[in-house]
Amino acid sequence: MTGEELKRRAAERAVSLVADGMRLGLGTGSTARHFVALLGARVREGLDVVAVPTSEATRAQAEAEGIRLTTLDETPELDLTVDGADELDDRLRLIKGGGGALLREKIVAAASRRMVVIADGSKRVAVLGRFPLPIEVVPFGLGATRRAVAAAAERAGCRGALSLRSAPDGAPFVTDGGHYILDGAFGRIEDPEALAGALATVPGVVDHGLFLGLATGAVVASEEGLAELGRL
């Protein structure tokens, strides 16, 4: 089975959790894209839901699928968010933001009663950190912020290169919120909570890709079948 087929399998299970009347958060990325496509098919069959997208890319896809959209201003509490992840551990701690959508994703997940992660088996790790941690920063003061991030990470036991993410044209990648991303190649993040706490003390940091205590469940698809973690 290809990676895309595995992602689709996980997305199919997540779509089965959606019921009429639900207020949904729609994730971003190649796995969430399968979920939005499958949800769109159900909406065209008559399913009545309303959804908040976590990126402009997902907004465009959801609109094209005919999914009714809302905002967190109109609908501040959501029933279920379904999103992908770059890594997840057995305690449902995540790294997200490989596609640059981490800030809106975290706001939407925090506004949801349930957040279900969909992923293929390659995303599951024993210790977070193989995937470089995205850290969203304000462009102003980038040099100083980068030094402060490095110092904060070191206090939490993490060392590694902090790379400014680039767009395909070589310019800095800019998030939907107008910010830059530093990718922290920390290797192993032994204490994600300590790192999250340390990063939160740096003024130029808007947010980071550690999602701790947000995911309530996960569907992980591999050749062996679907593994379900937590509460779906």
Ligand SMILES: O=C[C@H](O)[C@H](O)[C@H](O)COP(=O)(O)O
């Ligand atoms: O910013 C992007 C998101 O956090 C994605 O959910 C994450 O990068 C996983 O994406 P994919 O499903 O494409 O691996």
